[in-house]
Amino acid sequence: MSKPVSALDGATYQGFAKVEELGLRGMITIRGDLKSAGMKKAASTAIGLDVPGQREVNMTGENALAWMSPDELLALVPYEEVGDKIAAIDKALKGKHYLAVNVSDARAIFRVTGGGAREVIAKLSPVDMSSDAFPAGQIRRTRMAQVPAAFWVDEEGGIIIICFRSVAEYVFNLLKGAAENGSQVGYLS
Amino acid sequence: MLILTCPCCGVTGEETEFHAGGEAHIKRFGPGTSDEDFHGYMFAKENAKGVHFERWRHNNGCGKWFHAARCTTTLEVFGTYSAQTYEPPKDIKDKISAKRPGWSWREFA
Numbered sequence: 001m002s003k004p005v006s007a008l009d010g011a012t013y014q015g016f017a018k019v020e021e022l023g024l025r026g027m028i029t030i031r032g033d034l035k036s037a038g039m040k041k042a043a044s045t046a047i048g049l050d051v052p053g054q055r056e057v058n059m060t061g062e063n064a065l066a067w068m069s070p071d072e073l074l075a076l077v078p079y080e081e082v083g084d085k086i087a088a089i090d091k092a093l094k095g096k097h098y099l100a101v102n103v104s105d106a107r108a109i110f111r112v113t114g115g116g117a118r119e120v121i122a123k124l125s126p127v128d129m130s131s132d133a134f135p136a137g138q139i140r141r142t143r144m145a146q147v148p149a150a151f152w153v154d155e156e157g158g159i160i161i162i163c164f165r166s167v168a169e170y171v172f173n174l175l176k177g178a179a180e181n182g183s184q185v186g187y188l189s
Numbered sequence: 190m191l192i193l194t195c196p197c198c199g200v201t202g203e204e205t206e207f208h209a210g211g212e213a214h215i216k217r218f219g220p221g222t223s224d225e226d227f228h229g230y231m232f233a234k235e236n237a238k239g240v241h242f243e244r245w246r247h248n249n250g251c252g253k254w255f256h257a258a259r260c261t262t263t264l265e266v267f268g269t270y271s272a273q274t275y276e277p278p279k280d281i282k283d284k285i286s287a288k289r290p291g292w293s294w295r296e297f298a
C-alpha cells in the first residue's frame with residue numbers, strides 16, 4: 001500500500017493572515033433529490049449533521065455537510081472514515097436514485113486564519129466578504145482568480161477553502177500572494 | 190459588467206462567475222430534418238440589439254443552466270428564470286414590457 005498524502009503535504013504560510021493546507025480530509029460528493037426525506041435522513045445519519053439549507057454548511061470538528069447545489073451535498077469527514085460513511089449511505093439508499101462518491105483525493109482543503117482572513121479572500125473572489133453579507137455558516141461556490149473554489153467561514157472566523165487537487169499549488173500561491181505582509185487593504189478589518 | 194442572479198442557487202454574482210451559453214429558446218432540428226430547418230437551427234440567430242434572451246450556466250458556482258432576459262444595449266438584466274421552460278415566464282415578460290413597451294423577440298412579445 002502506498003501512503004496517501006495531500007497535494008501540498010500540509011504546507012503553511014504566515015503573512016498578515018495564516019494560510020494552511022489542512023492535509024488529508026475525507027470528502028464525499030452526495031447527489032440526489034435533496035428534498036426527499038430518505039435522502040436527507042441517509043446523509044444526516046451517516047455524517048452526524050443536519051442537512052443544510054440552501055447555500056449553508058453545518059460543521060463540527062472535522063465533519064461538515066455543505067449545500068453545493070439543489071441536488072448536491074459535499075460531506076467532509078476524517079480521511080479514514082470515508083469508506084464506512086459511503087457504505088452507510090449506500091445501505092440506507094439501496095435501490096434509490098442517488099450517488100455517493102469518494103472525492104477525497106481529487107480535492108485540496110485550506111484554512112486561512114487571522115484578522116485579515118476575509119480580506120485575503122476578497123482579493124481573489126468576486127464575493128462581498130463583509131461579515132454582514134457573508135456570515136459564518138454560509139458556503140459560497142465561486143472562482144478564486146482563474147479556478148473554481150468553494151469556501152465558508154467557520155465558528156472561529158477561519159475560512160475553509162476547497163478546490164480541485166490539480167490546482168492546489170495554484171490556489172496556495174494565490175493565497176500566499178494575497179496574504180503577503182504589507183499588502184493589507186484594511187477595508188474589511 | 191453583468192450582474193446575474195442564479196435561480197438555482199440564489200447567488201447574485203458578476204458575469205465572470207458564469208458562462209454564456211448562447212441564444213435561448215432555440216428549437217433543435219437534428220438528424221432526419223430538412224437542410225433548411227437544420228440551417229435555421231444552426232445559424233439563424235436573433236442577435237438582437239435591445240431585449241434579448243440567453244442561456245447561461247453558473248459554471249463557477251452551482252453548475253446549473255438557467256435563462257436570462259437582458260438588454261444588449263444597456264446591459265440591464267430584466268430577470269433570470271428556470272432552464273426547464275420553452276418560453277419566458279409571464280412575470281419576466283411583464284417586467285420587460287414595463288421598461289421596453291412594444292418589445293418583441295422572435296414569437297414572444
Ligand SMILES: [Zn+2]
Binds near residue numbers: 196253
Ligand atoms: Zn447557481
